[in-house]
Amino acid sequence: MIVFRRRLIFWLIKAYLKKWGRSILMFFVFGLLVFFALRIITQVIPSAFPFIQRETIGMTGTFTINDLPSPILNMVSRGLTSVSLDGTVKPAIAASWKIGGNGREYTFFLRRGIYFPDGTHLTSKNVTYNFSDASITRPDDYTIKFKLKDAYSPFLVTVSRPIFKKGFVGLGEYSIKSIKLNGNFVTSIDLVSNGIEKRVAKYQFFPTEDAVKTAFVMGEVSRIIGIRDGTFKKTTLSSFKSVTTNRVLNDQQLITLFYNTQDRVLSEKKVREALVYAIPDVFPNGERNPSPFSPRSWADQGTNIHLQDIEHAKNLLATSNNATGSSNLKFVIKTLSQYKEIAKILVGSFKKIGIDTKVEVVETIPSNFQMFLGDINLAKDPDQYVLWHSGQNNNISGYKNLRIDKLLEDGRKTSDINERKKIYSDFEKYILDDPPASFLYLPYTYEISRI
Numbered sequence: 001m002i003v004f005r006r007r008l009i010f011w012l013i014k015a016y017l018k019k020w021g022r023s024i025l026m027f028f029v030f031g032l033l034v035f036f037a038l039r040i041i042t043q044v045i046p047s048a049f050p051f052i053q054r055e056t057i058g059m060t061g062t063f064t065i066n067d068l069p070s071p072i073l074n075m076v077s078r079g080l081t082s083v084s085l086d087g088t089v090k091p092a093i094a095a096s097w098k099i100g101g102n103g104r105e106y107t108f109f110l111r112r113g114i115y116f117p118d119g120t121h122l123t124s125k126n127v128t129y130n131f132s133d134a135s136i137t138r139p140d141d142y143t144i145k146f147k148l149k150d151a152y153s154p155f156l157v158t159v160s161r162p163i164f165k166k167g168f169v170g171l172g173e174y175s176i177k178s179i180k181l182n183g184n185f186v187t188s189i190d191l192v193s194n195g196i197e198k199r200v201a202k203y204q205f206f207p208t209e210d211a212v213k214t215a216f217v218m219g220e221v222s223r224i225i226g227i228r229d230g231t232f233k234k235t236t237l238s239s240f241k242s243v244t245t246n247r248v249l250n251d252q253q254l255i256t257l258f259y260n261t262q263d264r265v266l267s268e269k270k271v272r273e274a275l276v277y278a279i280p281d282v283f284p285n286g287e288r289n290p291s292p293f294s295p296r297s298w299a300d301q302g303t304n305i306h307l308q309d310i311e312h313a314k315n316l317l318a319t320s321n322n323a324t325g326s327s328n329l330k331f332v333i334k335t336l337s338q339y340k341e342i343a344k345i346l347v348g349s350f351k352k353i354g355i356d357t358k359v360e361v362v363e364t365i366p367s368n369f370q371m372f373l374g375d376i377n378l379a380k381d382p383d384q385y386v387l388w389h390s391g392q393n394n395n396i397s398g399y400k401n402l403r404i405d406k407l408l409e410d411g412r413k414t415s416d417i418n419e420r421k422k423i424y425s426d427f428e429k430y431i432l433d434d435p436p437a438s439f440l441y442l443p444y445t446y447e448i449s450r451i
Contacts, residue, residue: 058206104150129163157379176189254375313353404427
């Protein structure tokens with residue numbers, strides 16, 4: 001019986017193979033071919049049709065098309081020059097330049113073989129800076145010449161501003177895909193990379209830090225940058241699942257306590273010096289920076305600066321003309337709302353030297369104040385003419401110092417960087433000796449990302 005069953009199974013298999021064997025062989029070979037074809041396709045297609053990486057970034061601020069944040073503009077295009085982290089100027093679209101006419105003439109020689117993403121060849125006609133105080137000539141397709149009314153050494157930094165041809169077409173790694181507006185203000189901007197590996201970066205702008213943090217928590221954006229702290233509703237964003245936090249030092253902003261040098265008491269140098277010596281050496285929201293320059297700047301020469309010295313501050317007040325009874329001194333610090341807690345720290349420090357200080361929160365720079373706690377945007381060039389020269393409207397401290405005026409005038413007229421270093425070294429020394437302000441700290445900002 002068992003032998004019969006075995007023979008029956010053998011006959012059935014033999015009959016099955018006789019009828020379907022050729023088909024089975026064909027499908028087996030076809031399967032092998034499909035398998036190897038798929039392996040080849042999975043290796044070739046990603047390089048020919050790359051996976052598009054998408055990211056949505058949230059930022060705070062209100063911007064128009066004409067004043068988009070520089071990090072975004074630098075992704076989309078380049079200028080004649082570029083500026084390194086320490087403020088030194090390097091070639092970019094221009095391969096070289098020469099300065100003549102006693103610092104009033106700048107001639108740039110463009111690199112050849114540069115093209116816009118739409119295939120247009122870059123020539124001097126595409127360099128369309130519009131300066132009201134400079135005339136522009138283009139001797140040929142690769143030369144552009146600017147003639148200024150007055151010598152202005154920061155001009156090399158000025159022309160680092162990215163250039164665009166009509167339609168916001170630039171020369172950077174990314175192109176602008178679309179811009180959404182709410183009236184005149186940009187609500188979002190989409191950038192797409194120009195290389196083979198496609199990347200899309202969507203920037204969304206929010207009016208407040210609370211708004212951008214909420215958008216991050218709700219999943220509307222995958223990354224937020226430039227916020228002052230990483231907290232959200234009494235917790236930290238880093239405590240959320242799959243979230244990382246990166247702290248960044250913003251060396252382009254200097255938190256500063258301005259003194260009204262026209263005030264009856266604060267007009268005396270000794271009183272201002274006493275306040276400087278009372279300033280704490282550490283601030284929780286940033287890195288102490290008692291100099292008017294960023295420590296990265298080529299202009300910062302490491303000049304000896306004042307550290308907190310309460311006893312010396314008291315001695316200065318005791319010998320001053322306007323503060324013979326320091327216990328009677330009372331000041332008001334007007335501050336922007338974001339610096340209210342820092343103002344309270346200063347109140348505690350000034351109390352140690354017998355000065356009574358109150359805090360008043362304001363929305364903008366006040367036209368009248370004794371002390372104002374705000375910030376300075378540190379330009380890539382160390383020129384601070386508009387901040388401290390006695391003839392400038394932006395000199396909110398009412399500061400008048402003829403030596404400082406001369407140094408600031410010379411600093412922006414001198415082309416040689418070594419000579420400028422000497423000028424700004426003296427400027428730093430003298431403005432710290434006769435302080436119109438206390439330079440406090442460079443703030444930390446935070447970048448929050450979802451993994």
